[in-house]
Amino acid sequence: MMCGLHATKFYGPVYIGKVARVDTTRNVDFTVNDVHFEPDLRRGFSDPEVTPEWLYEAARINYSYAGSLSTFREVMNRQDDDSDDSDDSDDSDENDENETEDDTYDGNDNDKKDNQAPQQPPSAQPTKKTLCLQCRNPSNFLCSHCSGVYFCSASCKASSWSHFCLCPTWKKYTARRAPLSSFPSLDFSPLTTSSPFTTSDQPYRDFLKSLKLYRRGWWSVELDGWAGGLSGSAKDVDCTIRSTFSEGFCFENEEDLGDIGKPFPSSSPPLPPLNSWGDYYALRNIPPTSPAALLLHFPLTMYEGLMKYAEPQREVSKMLNKPLNIHIVGVEKELNFLDMFKELFLLFSPSNLALNLTFVVRGDMLPARCRSGFTFPHDTPTTKNSITVVSGTYNDSLDPNFDCGGKPDVVFAMNAGIYAYESWRFVVEYLEKSGCLGIFTDYNEYSGLNCASLGGRKCRDSLSVNPFRQPLALPVYSMNLPQFANGFFYVFNEQDME
Ligand SMILES: [Zn+2]
Numbered sequence: 384m385m386c387g388l389h390a391t392k393f394y395g396p397v398y399i400g401k402v403a404r405v406d407t408t409r410n411v412d413f414t415v416n417d418v419h420f421e422p423d424l425r426r427g428f429s430d431p432e433v434t435p436e437w438l439y440e441a442a443r444i445n446y447s448y449a450g451s452l453s454t455f456r457e458v459m460n461r462q463d464d465d466s467d468d469s470d471d472s473d474d475s476d477e478n479d480e481n482e483t484e485d486d487t488y489d490g491n492d493n494d495k496k497d498n499q500a501p502q503q504p505p506s507a508q509p510t511k512k513t514l515c516l517q518c519r520n521p522s523n524f525l526c527s528h529c530s531g532v533y534f535c536s537a538s539c540k541a542s543s544w545s546h547f548c549l550c551p552t553w554k555k556y557t558a559r560r561a562p563l564s565s566f567p568s569l570d571f572s573p574l575t576t577s578s579p580f581t582t583s584d585q586p587y588r589d590f591l592k593s594l595k596l597y598r599r600g601w602w603s604v605e606l607d608g609w610a611g612g613l614s615g616s617a618k619d620v621d622c623t624i625r626s627t628f629s630e631g632f633c634f635e636n637e638e639d640l641g642d643i644g645k646p647f648p649s650s651s652p653p654l655p656p657l658n659s660w661g662d663y664y665a666l667r668n669i670p671p672t673s674p675a676a677l678l679l680h681f682p683l684t685m686y687e688g689l690m691k692y693a694e695p696q697r698e699v700s701k702m703l704n705k706p707l708n709i710h711i712v713g714v715e716k717e718l719n720f721l722d723m724f725k726e727l728f729l730l731f732s733p734s735n736l737a738l739n740l741t742f743v744v745r746g747d748m749l750p751a752r753c754r755s756g757f758t759f760p761h762d763t764p765t766t767k768n769s770i771t772v773v774s775g776t777y778n779d780s781l782d783p784n785f786d787c788g789g790k791p792d793v794v795f796a797m798n799a800g801i802y803a804y805e806s807w808r809f810v811v812e813y814l815e816k817s818g819c820l821g822i823f824t825d826y827n828e829y830s831g832l833n834c835a836s837l838g839g840r841k842c843r844d845s846l847s848v849n850p851f852r853q854p855l856a857l858p859v860y861s862m863n864l865p866q867f868a869n870g871f872f873y874v875f876n877e878q879d880m881e
Pocket residue numbers: 500515516517518519520534535536539
């Protein structure tokens with residue numbers, strides 16, 4: 384049994400498996416000192432009391448190893464990122480029918496045809512095809528047991544013995560696709576979580592085009608991502624420009640906006656608990672046909688995180704009559720719709736809680752004329768809420784306790800992927816040292832579990848589904864796990880209410 388030896392393939396997870404070829408026809412059985420467990424550390428041990436601490440330690444140690452590999456990978460791939468400046472015509476071949484031209488493997492376990500993987504070198508263009516786990520060549524054939532990864536040939540499948548140690552766990556992850564894709568109150572969600580959306584971004588592009596939202600207002604970075612501010616759509620974003628909700632959402636049909644952005648009456652009692660998109664849509668009179676949730680998952684995820692995990696911090700702020708100080712780190716596409724976070728202010732206004740939101744952003748992601756950061760002026764002289772953008776990164780150019788609007792009560796990071804990037808180490812170290820509450824989200828359960836392991840067992844155990852995840856199945860090309868923006872929460876230093 385060994386840990387961390389396969390970070391190259393999996394980009395950083397702790398890997399636990401037997402150092403031997405695994406007989407894939409039988410269920411994998413791990414036993415240590417007569418205790419049976421599965422590779423999913425969170426759920427697998429039959430007796431949680433005997434989970435050895437060294438497994439959690441191994442996760443931390445493996446982090447630096449994964450971070451170095453990730454930095455190396457990033458440097459090697461930088462040119463590819465630059466070419467992400469795509470328009471419609473560039474994308475037209477995304478779903479071309481040649482995808483499996485070289486593949487004759489039918490994904491069947493019993494298929495003993497020893498097809499060699501195609502030998503041509505990988506394309507220099509960024510690929511948007513599903514890829515074989517073993518050789519990274521295009522493949523459409525899913526692992527017949529877990530449906531979580533692709534293999535292009537029987538030989539690749541046979542060589543990837545490491546996958547078979549994780550396969551039973553991945554089967555559990557993929558089995559949760561249906562409940563994760565369920566948004567009963569959103570009329571468009573059966574389409575936006577359907578299987579074509581999981582292997583290409585073209586269906587989402589078509590969907591936004593059909594609503595005349597593609598590349599407009601706050602939707603403009605929905606498709607090409609952010610890519611460190613270099614993607615085609617991100618380049619044009621000027622985060623200092625203010626937008627109203629109507630300008631940001633650009634709905635053809637104004638009704639789709641409901642009451643989003645409208646203040647509650649000053650006498651309004653604290654809001655009833657919001658447990659789903661249905662609750663929020665009802666509160667704001669938004670019709671179930673409105674696609675607003677596809678963007679609003681950012682402020683609503685913050686609302687959910689603060690309601691669920693930050694009660695002690697909220698109560699102290701209210702007692703001291705001062706705004707809750709929140710640092711939002713690892714910020715990227717959030718920059719395109721800073722004004723949308725005003726909905727978060729409004730949702731907390733009936734409970735008399737004000738928020739200082741400080742977005743901590745790497746300087747090179749900001750428009751040239753505001754590289755040193757900026758603060759949005761308050762909308763009304765009486766409000767204590769604020770939105771500030773600070774230029775820099777934790778412990779590199781910024782001291783979190785002094786340079787970002789004061790010591791944070793909460794550090795928030797959305798879609799963070801802290802396991803894959805070395806730069807997150809400073810945030811993790813800060814949380815470890817300060818004991819500050821850290822609320823994170825991740826795209827998929829596998830990544831979330833690995834990231835959460837950096838905060839120790841309690842953090843790992845905190846992994847949970849976010850009811851305000853984006854109602855959109857995100858395409859994934861290197862695997863086939865259910866993936867949603869702001870899909871899963873995990874929490875560092877959660878305190879119990881005394
Ligand atoms: Zn292959």
